[in-house]
Amino acid sequence: MKKYICPICGYVYDEAKEGVKFEDLPDDWKCPLCGAPKNLFKAEAIEVTKDEIKDEVVESSETKEDLREMSDLEISALCSSLARGCEKQYLDEEKELFTKLANHYKNKAQNKESSDLESLISKINEDLNINYPKARKVAEEKMDRGALRVITWGEKVSAILNSLLSQYQNDKEFTKNTKIYVCDICGFIYVGDEKPEICPICKVPSFKLLEVKRGA
Amino acid sequence: MSKLRAVRNLRICSKDCLCLYVCPTGATDTETGQIDFAKCIGCGACSKACPSGAISMVPYQYPKQQIKDELVITDLNKLIKNKVLEEQIAETIYKNSNDEIEKQLFKSIARANRLMAEDLYREAGYMLPQSKNTKEFLERLLEENKNIELKTDIEKLLNLLECNE
Numbered sequence: 510m511k512k513y514i515c516p517i518c519g520y521v522y523d524e525a526k527e528g529v530k531f532e533d534l535p536d537d538w539k540c541p542l543c544g545a546p547k548n549l550f551k552a553e554a555i556e557v558t559k560d561e562i563k564d565e566v567v568e569s570s571e572t573k574e575d576l577r578e579m580s581d582l583e584i585s586a587l588c589s590s591l592a593r594g595c596e597k598q599y600l601d602e603e604k605e606l607f608t609k610l611a612n613h614y615k616n617k618a619q620n621k622e623s624s625d626l627e628s629l630i631s632k633i634n635e636d637l638n639i640n641y642p643k644a645r646k647v648a649e650e651k652m653d654r655g656a657l658r659v660i661t662w663g664e665k666v667s668a669i670l671n672s673l674l675s676q677y678q679n680d681k682e683f684t685k686n687t688k689i690y691v692c693d694i695c696g697f698i699y700v701g702d703e704k705p706e707i708c709p710i711c712k713v714p715s716f717k718l719l720e721v722k723r724g725a
Numbered sequence: 726m727s728k729l730r731a732v733r734n735l736r737i738c739s740k741d742c743l744c745l746y747v748c749p750t751g752a753t754d755t756e757t758g759q760i761d762f763a764k765c766i767g768c769g770a771c772s773k774a775c776p777s778g779a780i781s782m783v784p785y786q787y788p789k790q791q792i793k794d795e796l797v798i799t800d801l802n803k804l805i806k807n808k809v810l811e812e813q814i815a816e817t818i819y820k821n822s823n824d825e826i827e828k829q830l831f832k833s834i835a836r837a838n839r840l841m842a843e844d845l846y847r848e849a850g851y852m853l854p855q856s857k858n859t860k861e862f863l864e865r866l867l868e869e870n871k872n873i874e875l876k877t878d879i880e881k882l883l884n885l886l887e888c889n890e
Contacts, residue, residue, distance in 0.1 A: 582809035583842075587851060587862065590843035594854045598783060599732045599759070603854060603885050606878050610866070613875060624817035629834075632811050636804060644800035651794040656801060659848040663804065663841045670811075670834055677830060685826055689833050695844065696837035716736075721833045723825045 512553040517665050517697075518543040518709030522550065543709035544701045546672045585614035626674070633671050637664065662695045665710045669698055690718040729767040729782040731760050737779035744771035744780060789890050790852040801849040805842050812838035857890035 513522040513531045520542045524530055531550070538547045579587070592607035641664045648656035676683045690699040695711035697718075704718045733744075735758050744753040744760075748771050752764035760771075760780075772780040815835035822828050850858045860883065867879045 580806075580809070582813060583805060584866070586805065586809050586812075586839060586842040587846050589839065590846040590851060591854050591859060593843060594847075594852070598854070599762075600854070600885075603882060606882050606885075607854075609878060610875065613872075618813065620813065620817060624814045624821075626818065629811060629814040629818070632807050632814070636807050640800070640804050640807060644797075644804060647794075647796050647800050651797050653794060653797050653848075655791065656793075656797050656848045659801070659844050663808075663845065666837055666841055670837060673830070673834070681824075682826055684830055689829055691833050691836050691840070693840070696840035698833050698837055721829055721836070723829045 513550040514553055515540040515543065515545050516549055516551060517545040517669060521553075539701075543697075543705055544699055545669065545709075546676065549668060549672055581614045581618035585611045585618065588614065626678070630671070630674050633667055633674070636667050637671060641667070662710050666696045666698070673698060673700065689721045691721055693717045693719050728785050729769065730762050730765045730785065731767070731769070731771050731780050732783050733758060733760055734779045734781070735759070737777055739777045739779070741776050743774040743776060747771055747774045786887070787853055787855055787889055790850075790856050790858075793848070793850045798849045801845050805845045805849065808838045808842040808845065812836075812842065853889070855886050855889045857888055859886065860888045 510523075510525040511531065512524065514520070515522075518540065520540050522531055531552075534547060536547060539545065540550070588607045588611035592604045592611060595601075595604040595607060641660055645657065645660050645664075648660060684700055687700050688702050688704075690704045691697070692699075692708040692711060692713065694713045694717055695708060697708050697710045699705065699718060704715050706715050707713065708715070708718060731744075731752070733753075738758065748754075749768065750764045750766055752761045752766075753771055755761050767782065769782050772782050812835045815831045815838060819828050819831040819835060822831065850856075851862070853859065863879055863883050867876060867883070870876055870879065
């Protein structure tokens with residue numbers, strides 16, 4: 510008998526208690542707490558050690574990038590992030606100005622790369638397999654708890670996106686009969702009718718999980 | 726910490742209106758529900774009297790943000806580069822689709838990626854709008870931009886946000 514753990518919210522599926530082997534659960538079985546698909550679950554015994562990430566990746570960190578080379582999209586994301594920062598401080602005028610800048614640069618941005626599903630999936634996998642583990646290693650070495658926080662949340666959200674896209678590849682209408690919510694804090698996507706009480710990733714109360722309506 | 730001002734969390738405010746009775750300057754009687762920052766003297770009477778805990782006192786000046794290591798910033802920037810591209814691809818799929826189910830999913834994915842990119846920037850040296858990093862970023866934008874209207878907006882921001890470093 511084994512235990513299987515949801516990597517998103519930590520829910521434990523205990524075969525001994527449930528009386529059904531994890532592998533015998535149907536493929537479309539989902540985490541009862543956060544909706545994470547079955548294939549993301551990991552058996553409790555397996556532990557990934559940090560050493561598995563090769564040392565060379567840390568050493569190869571490039572020198573400081575010239576910030577002047579920010580793309581229009583990056584400028585837009587930084588401006589919308591600063592708009593949120595102003596909103597939190599109740600600085601309404603500043604928030605509006607940053608939002609305006611963010612929209613301007615977003616509209617100005619050109620499509621440089623191929624915009625198909627395959628390239629989206631390959632980029633997400635690049636993040637999950639290379640960029641997040643590498644960033645985590647550096648953040649651990651530098652003892653940057655804030656960076657570790659954003660890496661942990663982002664890694665979990667990216668894993669969810671990856672699994673949603675593979676479900677979509679199998680069945681283009683897999684969300685046909687359910688609602689979709691996006692956590693306005695961390696970006697967690699919940700596919701299902703009743704959203705969880707708190708976001709399973711960042712733990713914000715459910716009112717910040719916003720429904721994305723169809724046809725809107 | 727320097728001067729404070731009262732702000733009201735409109736989601737929590739239960740309209741018990743004790744702030745109206747205790748405010749010495751009439752800063753809390755606005756139609757929008759938010760406090761009139763021009764009238765607020767930062768005495769904190771409303772915050773203490775509020776039975777629902779909807780009013781908090783926030784500073785005008787914030788302490789300096791945490792210093793980030795260059796190596797951490799480099800790796801977070803690499804993630805940001807991908808997240809904004811992922812947002813763009815998802816948005817293009819959204820725009821090119823005629824299917825409402827597909828549109829809904831890819832709109833959600835685009836939004837999730839934007840939120841992750843924004844969050845990464847906060848940990849990559851841009852936590853505070855009043856930071857030196859933000860100021861230098863805005864100055865670079867001003868320098869590179871030719872659009873008069875945007876230049877005016879960037880100048881406004883530089884004037885409004887007093888740098889705390």
